[in-house]
Amino acid sequence: MADEKKPRLVPLPDQREGQGRRLTPSPEEAENSRPQGRRGQLLKASFILAVLLPTLLAAAYYLFVAADRYAAGAGFSVRGMDGGGIGGGDLLGSFTGLASNGSTNSDSYIILNFLKSRDLVEKVEVQLPFREIYSSPRADFLTRMDPDLSIEHVVDYWSNRMRTTFDSTSGILTFEVEAFTAQDAERVAQSVLEETKALVNDLSSQARRDAVAYAESEVERAEARLRLALSALRTFRETERSIDPAAVATMQMELIGNLEMQRSGVNARIAAIQGEVDQDSPSMRSLQRQEEALQQQIQRLRSGIAVNQDGKETALTSQLAAYETLEVERNFAQQAYASALGSLEQARVEADRQQRYLAVYSKPSQPQYPIYPERVLNTFLIFGGAAVFWGIGMLIVASVRDHLI
Secondary structure (H helix, E strand, O other), rough: OOOOOOOOOOOOOOHHHHHHHHHOOOHHHHHHHHHHHHOOOHHHHHHHHHHHHHHHHHHHHHHHOOOEEEEEEEEEEEOOOOOOOOOOHHHHHHHHHHOOOOOOOHHHHHHHHOOOOHHHHHHHHHOOOOHHHOOOOOOOOOOOOOOOOHHHHHHHHHHHEEEEEEEEEOOOEEEEEEOOOOOHHHHHHHHHHHHHHHHHHHHHHHHHHHHHHHHHHHHHHHHHHHHHHHHHHHHHHHHHOOOOHHHHHHHHHHHHHHHHHHHHHHHHHHHHHOOOOOOOOOHHHHHHHHHHHHHHHHHHOOOEEEOOOOOEEEEHHHHHHHHHHHHHHHHHHHHHHHHHHHHHHHHHHHHHHHHHEEEEEEEEOOOOOOEEHHHHHHHHHEEEHHHHHHHHHHHHEEEEEEEHH
């Protein structure tokens, strides 16, 4: 009976619950711990795929596949006969970096575009086996050019093999050409420099022609006007049979003066003997006839009557008026022609002063070492770029997850 009345020891509920929490996690804790582990694994996998794998592939390409590329280039400046690349007229451009109209800076920008243009590629192809150079077996599969490409794609490929720089303040322009052998790099760079010189010479010649074209047209116009005036004057002389009507008029005025003097002498003799002899005397009649003849001759000369080859009477005053008109036109034409010739010479002098030439301070030379590709630098750049994009992507994913929860 004593054994039956002995109480049994039962653990308290709090003790059982405390012991249960310490021994096994609750369902909520187990569910929260699984996503965190899964997210960590996904984070590592994404880093490997997005950062490490591209970096390893790039490193393998640059170390074992990428072909060596040699670089050769030149440096020069476009100069003018009037005192250099940037003169006093381009002071604003030297401070702002902008080219003023007509300055050598604008020519430099033209050269920059020319160095990567189709015109340059076609001219280099005439001098060198351009497609063979850049489709060489030395090149790797990413940098080798297909020799059967169209000219537009060849120009795009050339843009990747050519580098240019331009300092607008000093006016210095440089370019660098890549090739897969040192000899080819030097040959291509030398050809590019020669074509650039030819371009500058063409630009200078064209500018000179444009500068003097207007002056030359004015000379031609003035010369045509002078020829027309001289032709009209020659036709007048042939038609009127008078070389210089003004000289003829002067001579006739002198003749009229002499006749007037003779007539005055005859009139004086008539007045002297008028009271001594009769009016019908032979001496008086002779003197009167002389006076009448002189008067008629004076009147005929004053009336300006002349007879041309057609038998028609033409007034000397009309001839003189027509001749003076033609002579004035000839004088004006001669003055205009002389002025046009002076303007043409001035335009030629100014055009000669504005001529451009290429001042080369660094000529292409054969490289000794391939500086491209920059294997270590490019590998680090790919790693850094991939890491940045991966980090940005992770931030976007985390932001979207926070908004969804």
